[in-house]
Amino acid sequence: MDPYRPVSLWLDQLDEALTPRPSLPGHRDADVAIIGAGYTGLWTAYHLLAIDPTLRVVLLESEIAGFGASGRNGGWCSAIFPASLAKVARVATRAGASDGREAAKRLQRTLHDLVPDIGRIAASEGIDCSFVQGGxxxxxxxxxxxxxxxxxxxxxxxxxxxxxxxxxxxxxxxxxxxxxxxxxxxxxPHCAALDPARLVRGLARAVEGRGATIYEQTTVQGFGPGLVVTDRGLVRAERVILATEGYTAALAGQQRRIAxxxxxxxxxxxxxxxxxxxxxxxxxxxxxxxxxxxxxxxxxxxxxxxxxxxxxxxxxxxxxxxxxxxxxxxxxxxxxxxxxxxxxxxxxxxxxxxxxxxxxPRDWFPTATFDPRTGLGFAGGYVGDGVSTSALAGRTLAALMTGDDPDALGSLPIANHRSPSWEPEPFRWLGVNGVTAVMTRADASEARTGRPSRAASAFWKLVGE
Structure with missing residues (x-):
């Protein structure tokens, strides 16, 4: 039995074998090493190679492309951002934007445009992911x-x-x-329904067609400037990108970055x-x-x-x-x-x-960040709105890494945003599960009384919404 088909409806329905690609065969050099072959890593590779087809891009995946959230999600390609426009404006202002309100509006307009653009790219790459922008x-x-x-x-x-x-x-x-x-x-109107596994698997083939190499069943054990350590060998690369989303905490030194x-x-x-x-x-x-x-x-x-x-x-x-x-x-x-x-x-x-x-992330604010001094980058923290936001993050990372940025993505509020770390345990466990309990009770109270929950309102104010 294929061990990957039971992972989700979407993977179960694929009309392709889910045979893993070859693992990293030993040490190798690359220009860019990307940890994770989900949407974030694949979109980053796709846009990097669109800018510079000569780049040696390697993606390292512990299972198969699309094994994580990219192959399991609800199939919403939306313009939803997990932070309110007011919060985005405040973040942009603190980061030095001359007009935080306009920066927030530009991010929202970019997300609106991104939804049909993902459908267009899928069609141009021959990816039949049942994309329908039904709102x-x-x-x-x-x-x-x-x-x-x-x-x-x-x-x-x-x-x-x-x-x-x-x-x-x-x-x-x-x-x-x-x-x-x-x-x-x-x-x-700014949302499309799609088959997420068909999109991610098709995107993997598209980046391979552009020259990237995806090594599957290759577990990353550590990384730093210029180097990724795996259970199959070392990858030496000038630029290393962490694209592991909900699996980020499994890496040493990253336990409090993403919950x-x-x-x-x-x-x-x-x-x-x-x-x-x-x-x-x-x-x-x-x-x-x-x-x-x-x-x-x-x-x-x-x-x-x-x-x-x-x-x-x-x-x-x-x-x-x-x-x-x-x-x-x-x-x-x-x-x-x-x-x-x-x-x-x-x-x-x-x-x-x-x-x-x-x-x-601790502040519910996605990011795409790259440090040219160390060559290290990261994108993620989508709070469940990643089908489209990951595409924007990958495009933004490519712009930050290459300096080729005609759409000024590097000045969007997500670019080089730094979220605070989560609290250490047991406070993280108490806080996250406590919020789930509060929201469960809030929904029950509102269904019973019809009145807005004070507890839920207090929580949203606490997180800056």
Missing amino acids: YLSVARNPAQLARARAEVAEASDWGFGDDHELLDASGVERHARVAGALGGTWT PIYSLMTATEPLPESVWSEIGLAGRPTFNDGRHLVVYGQRTADGRIAFGGRGAPYHFGSRVSRAFDQNPGVHAMLQGTLRELFPALRDVSFTHTWGGNLGV
């Missing part, structure tokens, strides 16, 4: 969620993005999907048209509701619903394990939530359950 529907199912929806649209308008966010009433929601108990919601937070998913069997006629989602919009403990879903190209969410525990010491990919209680909760949203699913079967970790 993003967020449904309010109680008065507290509806109040947040109104505030979100008002804030978008205040920042000049009013045309990109539509406030919906119940009938407006129904035009996109027939969600039980919908009071209203929001819709934005690996687990997000789990489930998928229905392919649904008959009689069920789809009750549900909607004809245009394949991605969807969620306005709860604090995030859920997310999409109608897949083969007629399923793939649905995921938070709720799994953070594991002491930032541990990561295949055993954590399955959590019967959380998977049952997700299936129950999906049936609650769409009662037409009451009799359907679920064929897949899976999960994996995503990377969360």
Whole structure:
């Protein structure tokens, strides 16, 4: 049995063998060594080689390309950034931007443009990843969620993005999907549904076609300026890029840089048209509701619903394990939530359950950073919004590394941003799991009373939102 197919619905459905590429055969030299062959590493290689096709680029992957979050996620290619525009503006101002507000707006406009650009690149590279830009529907199912929806649209308008966010009433929601108990919601066109594994596997082939070499089943044991140490040999390179996202904490010296937070998913069997006629989602919009403990879903190209969410525990010491990919209680909760949203699913079967970790920095702010003095770079910390943000990070890293930057990506707020370190244990474990508990109680309280949760509001203020 292929050990990689059970990792996710997406990998299970690939029509290619998941045979690992050869491992690093011993010591070798390169111009650029990239640790990790997920979206971040592959996009970085792709854009580097577009700028300079003569570069010797090596990617080192402990499993296979797309084994991590890139092959397991919800398939949302969105313009969502995990920090608010106000927070982005403050960060940009502290970093020296002359106009922090304009810097935040430029980042958002860049993300808007990035969504269709990823679809264009996939098409140009012959990557059939079922890319459909059907937008993003967020449904309010109680008065507290509806109040947040109104505030979100008002804030978008205040920042000049009013045309990109539509406030919906119940009938407006129904035009996109027939969600039980919908009071209203929001819709934005800046999101596409896709098959994440087909994208990452196709991107791996694209970078190989441009001259990069991917070594799989090669475990990195350490790295520093000019050198990467693996269990298969040494790679000497002028520039070394860390692109390990939720696996970053496994490397020596990186334990407090990124917290690996687990997000789990489930998928229905392919649904008959009689069920789809009750549900909607004809245009394949991605969807969620306005709860604090995030859920997310999409109608897949083969007629399923793939649905995921938070709720799994953070594991002491930032541990990561295949055993954590399955959590019967959380998977049952997700299936129950999906049936609650769409009662037409009451009799359907679920064929897949899976999960994996995503990377969360202490300030919930993604970064792409490169130090020309040491030749070391890092990108990540997407807080679950990495399908598109990783593409921007890879492009930004390529610009920072080469100086070829016609779009001024090096002045975006994510460029060379430094997040603070997470607290040492046990405070990290207590804090992360405490937030999950607070958000769970907040959602229950809002569903019961219809009033916004004070505890949740206090938390968002605490993290600077």
